[in-house]
Amino acid sequence: MMNRVEILKKSAINAVIGILLTFPITVIKVNTIDQEITWRWYMMGLVGAVVLIISFFWIRQQERQNSGSTFKFNESKLGLKYHSIMSKPGVTKSVLGSAVLLIVLIPFITTPYTTSIITSALIYIILGLGLNIVVGLGGLLNLGYAAFFGVGAYTYAILNMNFGVGFWLALPLGGIASALFGAIVGLPVLRLKGDYLAIVTLGFGEMTRIFTENSDKLTRGASGIANIPKPTFFGHAFGYFGSTRYIYLIAVALVIIIIFIVWRMENSRVGRSWVAMREDDIACESMGIDLTQSKMTLFIISSAIAGVAGVLFAAKNTFINPQSFTVWESIMILCIVVLGGKGSVRGVILGALILILLPEYLRAFQQYRMLIFGFLLIVMMVFRPGGIIQNVRKIYKIEGEPTNE
């Protein structure tokens, strides 16, 4: 194990390398129109300092992990206290109850702006939960998830524009359309594994976006569809404030329903077959599980969830265009799942709240958002591949002490 001075020395070397490596991009800025060059020498100091700090913690963490002395929440003092409180009878219920109460009250005690942002976070929670089924439970990587989201949003927008279909009818229809799209994409795709699947889903996602951008008649191309109506309550339309609150409550309800569905699926026969498939597909197949069928259900259910989220998104924003459904949107949803914890519902919720709310409230940090997310993805994969809240596999214990009788 290295001591601090050694780590600091190594980090200093890394800082120098970092300065050299980033020199042309960070220091020299070229204005090709006026043919002027700006030298930003202060960048060298900045880059050096940032690399030094990151490198110090990086190496220290690596050393700790190698020697096995990492921080474990469940064994720490705070963790033990948390578990002792939570295990008291009735505590879980009352915590959950007050949480639900707080969530329902949010739109009535905060500004519409806050409500609207939290609604976006809720939409991302739905998307995260949907993608989590594929990535977390099934172990398949779908990089075109935003396309399914887009199919849902466009289903509502197009049906409304042409036939005046309302939100409540569009909600299931969006889900169904997206599920159908998932089935069509799934047919050729699901024979593939791992990396290939990732790239092909990315390809399908981009193809969908290109078609949407170019079919002017159906989707109004790149300019998008505006004036999508907000949801009504049995024919009663709300004003601006009312509808913001109303959409928020719909989003909360949908999140709860989807959490329930996911939770039931996870522990069902189908859900367990997904996990088995993730762990070892050959063993899984030899146990009599039809891989194609189980992958197909996985894909369709996750697409349907994205479709529902899409309808909600279209209703909330009242305007959609293809730019909302690019690869980077898919990757953003993937970040939520990976950061929060693959396969864990609580993790996904936490991930969406962090990634959507934090940049909204830290404006200065907004510009660096994607840079930091990219870095976070690497850090998570290197140090904590399971995410912040790691999914714990269910362990079946046999009740009762073994007896010697």
Added chain:
Amino acid sequence: MDVGYFLKLLLSGLTRGSIYALIALGYTMVYGIIKLINFAHGELYMLGAFTGLIVASLMSYSGINPVLSLIVATIIAIIYSSAYGVAIEKIAYKPLRKSQRLSALISAIGVSMFLQNFVLLFQTSDFLSFPNLIPTFKFLKPVENYLSSAQVLIYICTALFLIGFTILVKFTKTGKAMRATSQDSKMAQLLGISINKVISFTFLIGSAAAAIGGVLISSQVGQINFYIGFIVGIKAFVAAVLGGIGSLAGAVLGSFVLGLVESFGTGYISSNYEDLFAFVVLIVILTFKPAGLLGKSEKQKV
């Protein structure tokens, strides 16, 4: 049918193919050795183009001979891209060599995001124009409607690189070590090959090729921004898959096929769908011949 138009599309398809080939080689080599889709490979091409642009502008604004500027810019771009390639491998892939492949892929996506936004933040989100440094070849005068000097330069550089690269892989000791590692890395290690060095070297060569491609194509197209690497990277990957991933000859063949498909597709069908053809090719090839044109299908052992 217009023969001139056909010829023009053919030649521009070959140009695209050359650039894809330079990038696809990096993909296929890395995949051959550590079985990882280096999602960030396209970004190395973008970084090469940016470094080249910065150096070339610096030199040409101070009135240095354009040919010399181009050569120096290319060399510096190669050095920087290779350094980035090796650094990325050390930071983001090496710690993940023993973990799931999904983790490495996600890490690669992270690298790609990071590098794009790094250039976006420290440079600009606008298109920058690349100084016009390629000399006009006099002997091309009669065919200048079909073939530009830049295209000829791209063909020549790609050909030279491919020849040099083939010699490196086939006839040198390093090449032998690379081939051995890709066949069986454990056995190679037992025979005294330093796997880490081989992997670093692979990243270095791949990134260098991407940088050459980046500088050449940007000086032909004339403008670049931070996003150019992503889509080209994906297309080069498609080319590598088309040829059979892991096979070097396949990567080159796949690149030219894809370049021609795209060129004729945009020329005869519609230029709105320029980026679509690559994905269609990818889906068709993976559905009907997943091993690619020249790849060997791997038998799965239980």
